[in-house]
Amino acid sequence: MIWEGPIWEGLVGPFVEFGFLRRALVGCVALSLSAPPLGVFLMLRRMSLTGDVLAHGILPGVALGFLLAGLSVPAMALGGLVAGLGIAIGAGAISRATGGREDAALAALYLAALAVGVVMISWRGSSVELTHILFGSVLGVDDLALLMMGGAASATLLFLAVAWRPLVLECFDPSFARAVGVRGSAWHLGLMALVVVSLVAAFQAVGTLMAVGLMMLPAIAARHWARGVGTMVLVSVGVALAATLSGLLLSFHADVPSGPAIVLAAAALWALSLVFGPVEGLAARWWPRRHLEG
């Protein structure tokens, strides 16, 4: 019987046996449904680096919450939310001021945010707590964290249902969007706010540094499998779900923090996509097939 064999014990058993792992799975599945579509839009706007900056940007806020209230989910989440939104607005201002050539300033911003956050946590916390905040812990997913993850996912999916057309239009042809009266900056701000909310919601399970991995890696992987925005979003969600499941199992069996484990799984799927994906995959270049008639 399969449900008595080693496959069952290795893949399903941990989730049956341990409630904390089930909670982490449910929370991460919720985020896998909502974060990768945000990542797809960030990637299409050539803002992958901005996602990384925001992930680092929430750290000083989380650290301030930790300094004031210890490992309290509401305090750290509120701090992260305020800091993330502040960095999102700051990154937007830098982007406008530099005419889109913002990469150097953004790199400086996220290094500074990371350093400030780590210093603040180190003042009061132990290295265990630092690891917990930076890289996440499945044990940290309590009811409140689970609600936050579900809430962030629901809000994101609702927003995407409403904002799909303006976001696509604004990504493809921002000048045209402005000319026909799309309030591009309002939709953009909504997108950035939800990116921050998703990152904050994810940090209990996967850590502040790794939260962006579940958003960006599936999106970047999906680019190698799809030629349309809609299909790209669906593939990215599939990649994220696979990464979540395999990452949590890796975390459980290999006793490593959940964040890096999930991101490692997502990175492996991205590497596979990069090599074997039909859209600009490396395999097609290495082993070119006979060209077509037309």
Place this chain on the structure above:
Amino acid sequence: MRAVQELAVRNLTVAHGRHPAVHHVSFRLAPGQKMALVGPNGAGKSSLLHAVAGLHAPSEGGIEGAGQVALLPQASALDRSFPLSCRDAVLLGLWSEAGAFRPIANPGRVADALAAVGLSGFEKRPVGSLSAGQFQRVLFARLLLQDAPVILLDEPFNALDARTAADLLEVVRRWHGEGRSILAVLHDLDLVRREFPTTLLLAREVVACGPTEEVLSAQNRLRARMMAEAWADDAAPCARAA
């Protein structure tokens, strides 16, 4: 199509920082008029067009009747690798009608618009797979769906083969025949002389505006060529600025 109104540009200045892309430009585009916008590189042609389309806020002056325009951007300004089908790219032209979430009435219009620009059956093709000419045809199909009374074209025939340019020129003629006003940035002066009865010659300021043959005189073209292409940091403040 809504009724065509006059487009009036009065004393318009569009600036990048303190440097004017165009300054103190005034002209009128009468209903149904077909006007070419010509000038050397850096003359501010695209900036003027963008200002009329509402993309650049004027530093001075204003535009009347700007709410009725549709803009064809330079194709080179767009990301042609964007994961979008021709159908979806053309559908974006219905934004003012459908908005963010209203259903699209009669989606068969997309196929008709693609057929009108010679791309029948291209609905499902990704825009990334198109040639430069086909991509320009898609942008023309999007303009067709916008159904605007005033059409602004930014270098619509650049880098196109003769067949594509002729086909798209025919679309422009059809728009003109329907009574729409057309303002087109062009570099091919022979084409301007053949197809556009009126011309605005720009060199950051209006050098001449009126009947094409008069505007494109050797003297006017020489005056336009005298314009320095690069901005000068030590330029004096404009005496006409408010």
